[in-house]
Amino acid sequence: MPSYTPPLRDMQFVIHELLGGVDELKKIPAYGDLDADTVNAVLEEGGKFASEVLAPLNLVGDVEGCTLNKETHEVTTPKGFKEAYKQYTENGWSALSADPEWGGQGLPLLVNQAIYEMLNSANQAWTMYPGLSHGAHACLEAHGSAEQKAMYLPKLTSGEWTGTMCLTEPHCGTDLGLLRTKAEPQADGTYKLTGAKIFISAGEHDMADNIVHLVLARLPDAPAGSKGISLFAVPKFLVNADGSLGARNGIYCGGLEHKMGIHGNATAQMVLEDAVGTLVGQPHRGLPAMFVMMNGARLGVGNQSLGLTQVAYENAVNYAKDRVQMRALSGPKRPDLAADPIIVHPDVRKMLLTARAYAEGARALVYYVAIELDKAHNHPDEAVRKESDDIVALLTPIVKAFITDNAWISTVHCQQVYGGHGFIHEWGMEQFVRDARINMIYEGTNTIQSLDLLGRKVLGDAGAKLTKFGKVVGRFVKENADNEAMQEFTKPLADLGQKVQAFTMEIGMKGMQNPDEVGAAAVDYLRVVGHMVYAYFFARMAQIALEKQATGDAFYKAKLATARFYFAKLMPEVETLMITAKAGLKPLTEMEEALF
Structure with a gap:
């Protein structure tokens, strides 16, 4: 059975030493009393819940999955899930970063994201139930009416109710402009919705008293396409004027998807038959409102893959230190044993270090974006809010796509470390691989x-947001221009920054002549920019490690070694990516469709 030990030392390093998170967030009045001891204490307690309560349920949830009663349309979650959720809400974890106005504790999003990293490592399928509620909460807080906020936000904050996002339909996934679910206005100001949704994570379950579905649908006078979509709050149980639960609403689970991974989460086919809902925001403006939840979900999915990369790495390292197979090519390293531990073999080390580097790079990026998001929402200086909002907008697709792609690479590497045992369920590695695969698909494919x-x-x-981040990188390079020890990091970082500028201009010029050139280059382009972002953070981490290596703390020695591995073995991928991106559209279109 796999184990999980929260990487508290590295989490604290990123928050306090790399990002100066507390000092940065204390500039926001709401966090004026924040201190490092509080942050550390919260992380320690969250780590205990993740490792002691959730992690033991991960294999159980994968084996049992969820069960649908087709007569009542009720879903039963795996053994222990409901009890763990009760403990989660009773301990106040659901309210951690919510506004005190709605019963929240008002801690920064950074702390919440760090907690969720650990929950995802321990049990991604379980964590999706409360995780989706944060997005529903944010959407209603931004676009809900006063009545909707009063009705739903306190219950979502406490965790008594959970939330979902109901977008996808059988005939349309990414192309939401094709959706057909209808919303008919009623005399009392409500709407009756009819249609079908699929792939709805946590769409039905037995863990909370009510589920608040945020549903995209069309009004009778809606124009065609995505500009004709409205957003509605549709509860599982109707809510009475006094806040108590009323009759069962006309939205129910018609089936559960049988999936490759995340078996413990109920991925539901939802049927709406005259389901009563209320309009969220303005008519025909549902997609912009839902993007609050979708963008939050994209950051959350990146965090899911950070969690899986970390837990897969931990278990693979433990296995590699214990499993003995063959001797090192340079001679025995453990002559007292019948063979050497496989961690002595170069390719095993490469696989382990790949996962370690991708976990540490992802952690730096996820936490950085969390701080910038808090600044974008709450900083008193409008100019700072705008700057941070641009940075978040630029980095959100990188958080979602780059981290999830790297998690797939990493979990497969970690499974490979186990050899044949990596295919055996009780070791846990094949589940990490299966669970990681969905993260590249949902919330918008990579x-x-x-x-x-x-x-x-x-x-x-015209590159304005990219230029802003480029200036951040450029300042760091300039500040370290005279630091000889940093040249092994700053020189390749500066070189990549210049190449990205020219690369962007070249792809942009091609795209002006034929927009399909953008489609041909986009996936490679994102990985190039993703590596530039990671290189910046690894250079900063290396700088701290160099300054503190004289302390003799092995942590900094390991951090420096990981940074050097990243620059030597992973970052050079950008050279190939730029070549393949520049090859353009022609190799993809030369073959006629009939010849496929």
């Missing part, structure tokens, strides 16, 4: 994220 980055976030504003 191709969609790549098109978003290149087409909208970069070319869409």
Whole structure:
């Protein structure tokens, strides 16, 4: 059975030493009393819940899955899931970063994201139940009416109710402009919704008293396409004027998807038959409102893959230190044993270090974006809010796509470390691989994220957002220009920054002549920019490690070694990516469709 030990030392390093998180967030009045001891204490307690309560349920949830009663349409979650959720809400974890106005504890999003990293490592399928509620909460807080906020936000904050996002339909996934679910206005100001949704994570379950579905649908006078979509709050149980639960609403689970991974989460086919809902925001403006939840979900999915990369790495390292097979090519390293532990073999080390580097790079990026998101929402200086909002917009598709792609690479590597045992369920590795695969697909496939980055976030504003981040990188390089020990990191970082500028311009010029050139280059482009972002964070981490290596703390020695591995073995991928991206559209279109 796999184990999980929260990487508290590295989490604290990123928050306090790399990002100066507490000092940065204390500039926001709501966090004026924040201190490092509080942050550390919360992380320690969250780590205990993740490792002691959730992690033991991960294999159980994968084996049992969820069960649908087709007569009542009720779903039973795996053994222990409901009890763990009760403990989660009673201990206040659901309210951690919510506004005190709605009963929340008002801690920064950074702390919540760090907690969720650990929950995802321990049990991604379980964590999706409360995780989706954060997005529903944010959407209603931003676009809900006063009545909707009063009705739903306190219950979502406490965790008594959970939330979902109901977008996808059988005939349309990414292309939401094709959706058919209808919403008919009623005399009392409500709407009756009819239609079908699929792939609804946590769409039905037995863990909370009510489920608040945020549903995209069309009004009778809606124009065609995505500009004709409205958003509705549709509860599982209707809510009475006094806040108590009323009759069962006309939205129910018609079936559960039988999936490759995340078996413990109920991925539901939802049927709406005159389901009563209320309009969220303005008519025909549902998609912009839902994007609050979708963008939050994209950051959450990146965090899911960070969690899986970390837990897979931990278990693979433990196995590699214990499993003995063959001797090192340079001679025995453990002559007292019949063979050497496999961690002595170079390729095993490469696989382990790949996972370690991708976990540490992802942690730095996820936490950085969390701080910037808090600044974008809450900083008193409007200019700071705008700057942070641009950075978040640029980095969101990278968080979603780059981290999830790397998690797939990493979990497969970690499974490979186990050899044949990696295919055996009780070791846990094959489940990490299966669970990681969905993260590249949902909340917008990674191709969609790549098109978003290149087409909208970069070319869409003539590179303004990318230039802002480039200036951050440039300042760091300039500040370390005279630091000889840093040249092994700053020189390749500066070189990549210059190449990204020229690369972007070349792809942009091709795209002006033929937009399909953007589609041909986008996936490779995102990985190039993703590596530039990671290289920046690894260079910063290396700088700290170099300054503190004289302390003799092995942590800094390991951090420096990981940074050097990243620059030597992973970052050079950008050279191939730029070549393949520049090869353009022609190799993809030369073959006629009939010849496929």
